[in-house]
């Protein structure tokens with residue numbers, strides 16, 4: 001399969017949110033998005049936009065899951081937002097019980 005790389009530039013937090021929203025509108029159950037970037041590079045704002053695209057209410061404040069490990073939001077599909085760099089083991093990954101339940105459902 002041919003790999004393609006598309007680069008988008010945003011120049012404000014709102015533009016970053018809007019880019020995330022456009023992606024979020026296309027997402028379907030089981031899709032995984034990996035965000036790689038330095039501290040403060042806009043990952044959380046992009047995720048806020050993904051949430052909007054998934055129909056997650058605007059008043060739901062999407063924050064960095066740095067302390068909670070996994071944050072979960074109900075929209076058109078459930079959004080699991082996690083800080084993967086903090087996952088030291090699969091056990092950690094499955095710590096959020098509803099995440100484990102949903103992964104099991106995906107595999108079924």
Ligand SMILES: Nc1ncnc2c1ncn2[C@@H]1O[C@H](COP(=O)(O)OP(=O)(O)OP(=O)(O)O)[C@@H](O)[C@H]1O
Pocket residue numbers: 010011012013014015016037038039040041042043044045046064
């Ligand atoms: N395209 C942009 N141009 C300028 N500032 C931006 C842009 N996108 C986001 N920001 C701003 O950058 C700051 C950091 O964004 P954000 O919190 O999303 O980063 P992060 O990658 O999640 O950081 P961390 O790794 O610390 O969680 C915010 O204050 C946000 O308003």
Ligand SMILES: [Mg+2]
Pocket residue numbers: 043044063064065
């Ligand atoms: Mg963040």
